Amino acid sequence: MSVQERKERERAIRERLILATARELAEQQGWEAVTTRRLAERIEYSQPVLYSHFRGKREIIGAVAVEGAAEMATALRAAAAAADGPRARVAALAHAYLDFAARNPAVYDAMFQxxxxxxxxxxxTPEPLKDAFAALLESLGEVAGDDVHPGxxxxxxxxxxxxxxxxxRSGRLPPAFAEGRTELLVDHFARR
Amino acid sequence: MSVQERKERERAIRERLILATARELAEQQGWEAVTTRRLAERIEYSQPVLYSHFRGKREIIGAVAVEGAAEMATALRAAAAAADGPRARVAALAHAYLDFAARNPAVYDAMFQxxxxxxxxxxxTPEPLKDAFAALLESLGEVAGDDVHPGxxxxxxxxxxxxxxxxxRSGRLPPAFAEGRTELLVDHFARR
DNA sequence: TCGGATGTCTAGCGGTGCTAGGATCGCTGC
DNA sequence: GCAGCGATCCTAGCACCGCTAGACATCCGA
Incomplete structure (x- = not known):
C-alpha cells in the first residue's frame, strides 16, 4: 500500500504547487496572465496535467479563493483580538480587511470578483468562506443595535x-483620503 | 460638402448601432459573449469595421459605460426629485442606484467592474461619470455632518x-433581506 | 469618363481553454 | 528477474478569441 500512499502524497504536493504557482503568477501579472500554458510551463508539466487536478481554470481560481479566505479569516481575527473595545475592534477589522485586499489583490479577486x-x-459554501464572514460577524454583532439583525x-x-x-484599486476612488473613508465608515457603524 | 456630411451622418448612425448591439448582446448573454466576430455579424459588417470606430473591445465597453452613466445620472436625479426630505431623498437614491444596477447588469459592469x-x-474623467457622482453628492451633502467632507x-x-x-448579483449576498440591507444602509447615513 | 481616394472584406497571426489518443513509464504477479 | 498491464503523461489539435495586413471594390470629383 505504500506505493499508493506515496503517489497520493506526490499528487497532493503537485496540487499545492499548481495553486501556489497560479497565485504567484496572478499576483505578479494579474489573472489574465494565468493561462493554462504558462501555468503548465512554470510547474514543468504539460497542460493536461492541470486537468487531472482541476476541472478547469475556474476551479483553480476557486481553490485559490478558498485558500485566501482562510488566510483572511485568520488576519481578521488577529486584528480584532489585538484591539480594545467594540469601536476599536470594528476599526481594526476594517483596516485588516482593506489591508488584505490591497496586499493580495489577485487572491481578493479570486474570492470576490x-x-x-x-x-x-x-x-x-466552503467552510473558510463562512468562517471569514463569521470573523466579521463576531465584532460587528457587538455594535449592532438591539433592534437590528447582526447578520x-x-x-x-x-x-x-x-x-x-x-x-x-481600480482607480475609481482617488487614493487620497482612503484613510478618511475608512474612518468615516467605522464611525457610521460603531458609533453607539 | 453635402456628401461628406452624409457620410459622417451614416458613420455616426453605424457607431450608435455598434454600441446598441454590443449593449444588447451583453445584457442578453453577458460581456464574455460580446466577441468582435459576433458583434460584427449582428451589425452585418465585417470585424475590421469595428476597429474603424473603436480602438478595440475595451473602448467599446468604455463607450457603453459613458452612455450608461448618463442614464444613471438621470435616473438618480429623477428619484431624488420625487422624494420629500433629506432622509427620503437618500433612500430614493439608494433604491434607484440598486435598481439601475439590477436592471442593467451589463451596463453596470461596463461602468464599474x-x-x-x-x-x-x-x-x-468623462462628464457623465462625474455627473452621476454629482447626482449622489447633491443629496448626500444634505445629510453629511458639518464636520465631515460631503465628498x-x-x-x-x-x-x-x-x-x-x-x-x-454575483450570489455572494443572499437575495433575501436585500431590502433590509438597503434600509439599514440608509439609516446609517441619513440619521442625523 | 476616368483616376484616385475611401471604404470594406478576406484571410491570417498568435493567442486562449480544453481534450482525444498514443506512447512511455513503473508497478505487480508469476 | 521478467513479462504484461495499468496508470500517467505528452503531443497534437480543436474551436474560439482580439486584432491587422493587404487585396479589392466602390464611389467621388475633376
Missing part, C-alpha cells in the same frame, strides 16, 4: 468594505 | 451601494 465556481451563502449589519458593513477595496 | 479604459476621479461621505455611500449591487 472572479467566478471560481463557488457557492456563497448556501449550505455548500444584516455585517453584510452591509462587508459590502461597504468590498466597495472601498475594489473601487479604490 | 470592467476595464473600459476610462479615467476616474481625474480631470479627464467623502458620498464616496463611502457609493462604495457601500456598489458592494451591495455586485455582491448581491
Amino acid at each position: 472572479l467566478d471560481g465556481g463557488l457557492d456563497f451563502a448556501t449550505a455548500d 444584516v449589519v455585517t453584510e452591509v458593513f462587508w459590502a461597504a468594505l468590498h466597495g472601498l477595496a475594489t473601487l479604490t | 470592467l476595464d473600459g479604459g476610462l479615467d476616474f476621479a481625474t480631470a479627464d 467623502v461621505v458620498t464616496e463611502v455611500f457609493w462604495a457601500a451601494l456598489h458592494g451591495l449591487a455586485t455582491l448581491t
Whole structure:
C-alpha cells in the first residue's frame, strides 16, 4: 500500500504547487496572465496535467479563493483580538480587511470578483468562506443595535468594505483620503 | 460638402448601432459573449469595421459605460426629485442606484467592474461619470455632518451601494433581506 | 469618363481553454 | 528477474478569441 500512499502524497504536493504557482503568477501579472500554458510551463508539466487536478481554470481560481479566505479569516481575527473595545475592534477589522485586499489583490479577486465556481451563502459554501464572514460577524454583532439583525449589519458593513477595496484599486476612488473613508465608515457603524 | 456630411451622418448612425448591439448582446448573454466576430455579424459588417470606430473591445465597453452613466445620472436625479426630505431623498437614491444596477447588469459592469479604459476621479474623467457622482453628492451633502467632507461621505455611500449591487448579483449576498440591507444602509447615513 | 481616394472584406497571426489518443513509464504477479 | 498491464503523461489539435495586413471594390470629383 505504500506505493499508493506515496503517489497520493506526490499528487497532493503537485496540487499545492499548481495553486501556489497560479497565485504567484496572478499576483505578479494579474489573472489574465494565468493561462493554462504558462501555468503548465512554470510547474514543468504539460497542460493536461492541470486537468487531472482541476476541472478547469475556474476551479483553480476557486481553490485559490478558498485558500485566501482562510488566510483572511485568520488576519481578521488577529486584528480584532489585538484591539480594545467594540469601536476599536470594528476599526481594526476594517483596516485588516482593506489591508488584505490591497496586499493580495489577485487572491481578493479570486474570492470576490472572479467566478471560481463557488457557492456563497448556501449550505455548500466552503467552510473558510463562512468562517471569514463569521470573523466579521463576531465584532460587528457587538455594535449592532438591539433592534437590528447582526447578520444584516455585517453584510452591509462587508459590502461597504468590498466597495472601498475594489473601487479604490481600480482607480475609481482617488487614493487620497482612503484613510478618511475608512474612518468615516467605522464611525457610521460603531458609533453607539 | 453635402456628401461628406452624409457620410459622417451614416458613420455616426453605424457607431450608435455598434454600441446598441454590443449593449444588447451583453445584457442578453453577458460581456464574455460580446466577441468582435459576433458583434460584427449582428451589425452585418465585417470585424475590421469595428476597429474603424473603436480602438478595440475595451473602448467599446468604455463607450457603453459613458452612455450608461448618463442614464444613471438621470435616473438618480429623477428619484431624488420625487422624494420629500433629506432622509427620503437618500433612500430614493439608494433604491434607484440598486435598481439601475439590477436592471442593467451589463451596463453596470461596463461602468464599474470592467476595464473600459476610462479615467476616474481625474480631470479627464468623462462628464457623465462625474455627473452621476454629482447626482449622489447633491443629496448626500444634505445629510453629511458639518464636520465631515460631503465628498467623502458620498464616496463611502457609493462604495457601500456598489458592494451591495455586485455582491448581491454575483450570489455572494443572499437575495433575501436585500431590502433590509438597503434600509439599514440608509439609516446609517441619513440619521442625523 | 476616368483616376484616385475611401471604404470594406478576406484571410491570417498568435493567442486562449480544453481534450482525444498514443506512447512511455513503473508497478505487480508469476 | 521478467513479462504484461495499468496508470500517467505528452503531443497534437480543436474551436474560439482580439486584432491587422493587404487585396479589392466602390464611389467621388475633376
